[in-house]
Amino acid sequence: MTIYFYKVWQPYGCFSNFSPHGIQIQGTYWSTVEHYYQAQKFVGSVDAVIIPAIHAAPTPEEAAALGRCSTRQLRPDWQVAKTQVMREAVLKKFLTHADIREILLNTGNEILVENSPTDYFWGCGAKITGQNHLGKILMSVREEIRQSLLLSVITADCASE
Numbered sequence: 001m002t003i004y005f006y007k008v009w010q011p012y013g014c015f016s017n018f019s020p021h022g023i024q025i026q027g028t029y030w031s032t033v034e035h036y037y038q039a040q041k042f043v044g045s046v047d048a049v050i051i052p053a054i055h056a057a058p059t060p061e062e063a064a065a066l067g068r069c070s071t072r073q074l075r076p077d078w079q080v081a082k083t084q085v086m087r088e089a090v091l092k093k094f095l096t097h098a099d100i101r102e103i104l105l106n107t108g109n110e111i112l113v114e115n116s117p118t119d120y121f122w123g124c125g126a127k128i129t130g131q132n133h134l135g136k137i138l139m140s141v142r143e144e145i146r147q148s149l150l151l152s153v154i155t156a157d158c159a160s161e
C-alpha cells in the first residue's frame with residue numbers, strides 16, 4: 001500500500017519538510033528541513049543576504065515564501081545540487097529524532113509519496129505523474145538507516161562473542 005503524505009497535520013505529516021523537527025548542519029541549527037533547504041538556494045549567490053532572514057523565519061511557510069521569491073538569484077548550480085542538499089537534510093532529520101525515525105522504519109518497504117497537488121518534482125502533483133523526489137529520498141534514507149542499524153547489531157554480536 002502506497003503511503004501518501006503532505007501537510008504536517010495529516011497522516012505521516014512528520015515526513016513533510018515543514019514538520020517541526022530541527023536539524024543541526026555544519027554548526028548551524030535550522031528549525032525545519034524547509035528552512036535549511038530554502039536557504040541553501042542562495043549560498044554563494046549575489047542574493048545570499050537573504051539567508052539570515054530565511055534562517056530566522058518564524059514558520060517553514062514563511063521560509064519557503066522567502067526562498068521562492070522569483071526576483072532573487074539562485075546559486076548557479078542549484079538545479080544540480082538541490083537533490084543532494086535535500087537528502088543531507090532529510091537524513092539528518094531522521095538521525096536526530098528517534099520518534100519519527102521509528103515511524104519511518106515502521107513503513108517497511110511501502111512506497112512513500114509526497115502528495116503535493118502542485119509540485120511535480122518533489123511530489124507527485126495533481127495528476128500523480130510527478131517525479132516524487134522527496135518520497136524517493138525518504139525511501140533511500142529509510143534504507144540507509146536500516147542498513148546502519150543492521151551493521152551495528154552485527155558489530156555488537158561479534159564484539160560479545
Ligand SMILES: Nc1nc(O)c(N)c(N[C@@H]2O[C@H](COP(=O)(O)O)[C@@H](O)[C@H]2O)n1
Pocket residue numbers: 006007008016017018034037064067068114116119122134
Ligand atoms: N507549499 C507547500 N506546502 C507544504 O506543506 C509542503 N510540504 C510543500 N512541499 C515542499 O516544498 C518544497 C519545495 O520548494 P521549492 O518549490 O523548491 O521552493 C519541498 O520541501 C517540498 O517538499 N509545499
